[in-house]
Amino acid sequence: MIPQLHHGDCLEIMATLDANSIDAIVTDPPYGLAFMGKRWDYDVPSVAIWAECLRVLKPGGHLLAFAGTRTQHRMAVRIEDAGFEIRDMIAWVYGSGFPKSLDVSKAIDKAAGAERTEVIGTKLGRPGMAKDGSNQRSGFDAAFGGDACGVLPTDITAPATDAAIQWAGWGTALKPALEPITVARKPLIGTVAQNVLTHGTGAINVDGGRVSHGETLPKMSGKAILGGSSNGWDRPWKNDPDGLARRQSAADAAIEKCNALGRWPANLIHDGSEEVVGLFPETTSGSWSGQKTGRGSKHSGDWGKQDRELHWEGDSGSAARFFYCAKASKADRDEGCEGLKEIRRGVGDTRPSGDFGERLGNSDGSERKAPVGRNSHPTVKPTDLMRYLCRLVTPPGGVVLDPFMGSGSTGKAAMLEGFGFIGIEREADYVKIARARINAATPPLLQAMEGT
Numbered sequence: 001m002i003p004q005l006h007h008g009d010c011l012e013i014m015a016t017l018d019a020n021s022i023d024a025i026v027t028d029p030p031y032g033l034a035f036m037g038k039r040w041d042y043d044v045p046s047v048a049i050w051a052e053c054l055r056v057l058k059p060g061g062h063l064l065a066f067a068g069t070r071t072q073h074r075m076a077v078r079i080e081d082a083g084f085e086i087r088d089m090i091a092w093v094y095g096s097g098f099p100k101s102l103d104v105s106k107a108i109d110k111a112a113g114a115e116r117t118e119v120i121g122t123k124l125g126r127p128g129m130a131k132d133g134s135n136q137r138s139g140f141d142a143a144f145g146g147d148a149c150g151v152l153p154t155d156i157t158a159p160a161t162d163a164a165i166q167w168a169g170w171g172t173a174l175k176p177a178l179e180p181i182t183v184a185r186k187p188l189i190g191t192v193a194q195n196v197l198t199h200g201t202g203a204i205n206v207d208g209g210r211v212s213h214g215e216t217l218p219k220m221s222g223k224a225i226l227g228g229s230s231n232g233w234d235r236p237w238k239n240d241p242d243g244l245a246r247r248q249s250a251a252d253a254a255i256e257k258c259n260a261l262g263r264w265p266a267n268l269i270h271d272g273s274e275e276v277v278g279l280f281p282e283t284t285s286g287s288w289s290g291q292k293t294g295r296g297s298k299h300s301g302d303w304g305k306q307d308r309e310l311h312w313e314g315d316s317g318s319a320a321r322f323f324y325c326a327k328a329s330k331a332d333r334d335e336g337c338e339g340l341k342e343i344r345r346g347v348g349d350t351r352p353s354g355d356f357g358e359r360l361g362n363s364d365g366s367e368r369k370a371p372v373g374r375n376s377h378p379t380v381k382p383t384d385l386m387r388y389l390c391r392l393v394t395p396p397g398g399v400v401l402d403p404f405m406g407s408g409s410t411g412k413a414a415m416l417e418g419f420g421f422i423g424i425e426r427e428a429d430y431v432k433i434a435r436a437r438i439n440a441a442t443p444p445l446l447q448a449m450e451g452t
Helices: 010-014 047-056 072-081 104-112 162-166 192-199 241-261 383-393 409-416 428-441 444-451
Strands: 004-007 022-027 057-066 085-093 119-124 153-157 178-185 268-270 282-284 288-295 305-312 316-318 399-402 420-425
Touching: 004 428, 010 047, 010 420, 022 383, 022 409, 047 057, 047 072, 057 072, 057 085, 057 192, 057 383, 072 085, 072 178, 104 162, 383 409, 399 409, 409 420, 409 428, 420 428
Parallel strands: 004 420, 022 057, 022 399, 085 268, 399 420
Antiparallel strands: 057 178, 085 178, 119 153, 282 316, 288 305
């Protein structure tokens, strides 16, 4: 299917789509945080927008919507109020966030009119911070020219008043390290089985979302391992001597499948960065063999005691290996944008490259040029992450809709996974970027068809 990209308001454009025509919606909508002063981020999408998403989705179709931790509650409530079932929440954990916190001690000195003169050290400021450590909130001319430059080292100064000393080390925000993804589903028609057979939607692709691993998962054998005695599975063994063997064979097949395809997908995804992986403990799953006698159910009679022969083979490492790792490529952001205008990029700065913002600092205090790129969107999601999410909720040959397309990460991911894609974006500059990125991921035959 040729990707369809629309420039305009998503509510108006979705109204032109047929009801029950979309297999999945994967989107990174506005978080309602007024991010970088962007007009489009002053509120989360309305109930009316999510209701239109509900209308175009097939029964049982899934919606995956990113959100900010501060406004996730409002996003989820509006999605639910539109008629969706909230099924889960996926946490995407990353190590690249910058704390945006007010230094309370400095604020107290500033309010008192006290000047901090004693320099006690230096630190590397975050992008957009002036040399004195203050934020440059109005315009980026100050932050990317003159003396206030990007991420130059900033001075650490001693508090000047007694009140400031008392509140030294206090701030107003934590370092952002995760974004929640609401997992919602349009109500089914009938049972899950009926809905899947009729519409192809209603379930998630567990095998397609399994987490690959390099270890051998548990392989256990014995009477009790095929079901706890409390559920009565022990009773058929007396009248069906072959039943145990069949169940053992099924259990072995399930273990082999898990070994071949990976672990069951979890509601946590991480970026593989050192900061994130370091948060997980080191775990060891070594080889172990033995026999354990367990108590059967009160109905088990002579089968009341059951021998369990267990065997485990595994490895050791960070517990991060239990979760899907969606790494971000440095080239991913600008891939396909080679024909677009080059820009200097620093905290969303989108002016043409030249002499602006070149006095950014390295960690050793030396100066360096601001990064150069062609994708000016400030919140680009990794393609690997979006591919995983599309694959998780979209049936083979299905169509993915993104009503807040941005620079096209969902569309690029959908095309790489072999799905159809419909994207909507109201900012013309982002549509150009999205078209370039998605076109680069579109099979040549479809590109030729789009040009005819």
